[in-house]
Amino acid sequence: AQSVTQLDSQVPVFEEAPVELRCNYSSSVSVYLFWYVQYPNQGLQLLLKYLSGSTLVKGINGFEAEFNKSQTSFHLRKPSVHISDTAEYFCAVSEYGGATNKLIFGTGTLLAVQP
Amino acid sequence: ETGVTQSPTHLIKTRGQQVTLRCSSQSGHNTVSWYQQALGQGPQFIFQYYREEENGRGNFPPRFSGLQFPNYSSELNVNALELDDSALYLCASSNGQGWEETQYFGPGTRLLVL
Numbered sequence: 001a002q003s004v005t006q007l008d009s010q011v012p013v014f015e016e017a018p019v020e021l022r023c024n025y026s027s028s029v030s031v032y033l034f035w036y037v038q039y040p041n042q043g044l045q046l047l048l049k050y051l052s053g054s055t056l057v058k059g060i061n062g063f064e065a066e067f068n069k070s071q072t073s074f075h076l077r078k079p080s081v082h083i084s085d086t087a088e089y090f091c092a093v094s095e096y097g098g099a100t101n102k103l104i105f106g107t108g109t110l111l112a113v114q115p
Numbered sequence: 116e117t118g119v120t121q122s123p124t125h126l127i128k129t130r131g132q133q134v135t136l137r138c139s140s141q142s143g144h145n146t147v148s149w150y151q152q153a154l155g156q157g158p159q160f161i162f163q164y165y166r167e168e169e170n171g172r173g174n175f176p177p178r179f180s181g182l183q184f185p186n187y188s189s190e191l192n193v194n195a196l197e198l199d200d201s202a203l204y205l206c207a208s209s210n211g212q213g214w215e216e217t218q219y220f221g222p223g224t225r226l227l228v229l
Binding site: 034036043046090092101105107108 | 119121146148150155156157158159160163170171173205207209212213214215216217218219220221222223
């Protein structure tokens, strides 16, 4: 069955340090990959998505992610974080050929940026 | 361009009651999906509507039902509320059903069942 795993429930990091949020997926078919961010008491905002082509995808707010098919991973990175990046980050997939374009989400990673 | 809006923002109900949540999709979008996000969890797909027809459903019981209107706005109805229905309910719209399509989320309705 398809699933998305975010191994780190919380990642504490100091301001201006680099960060990587990990995401692994399992699926028997090709997938499209997404990262969303959720600020406190808000809905989800798309950071970036991978559809095809270059495996390095750049998104908003200085984030980027790299698709690795052999490792079925789509890790999110930022070279230097800010206090304002504190939020919950969700990795999600949609399956090519599925009946709908429903998103399957991981359980999220709380990025806690400290001064 | 107006984004996805949802109403109400917060709601408190008691067990056994019924609730209706509303969603207005982003301008030009004809597909609406509903998700339930329990505390500390990722969103779970409830169902999707495309041009007023339900075209996919997640692992939710029939007491979760929905509608989509000609203007593509949508409602989520939950009957016989249970305590476990307490969650953030998110509506997302997209321009079609393509698997590559971005889903744009509203701010959600937070439902508390007592």
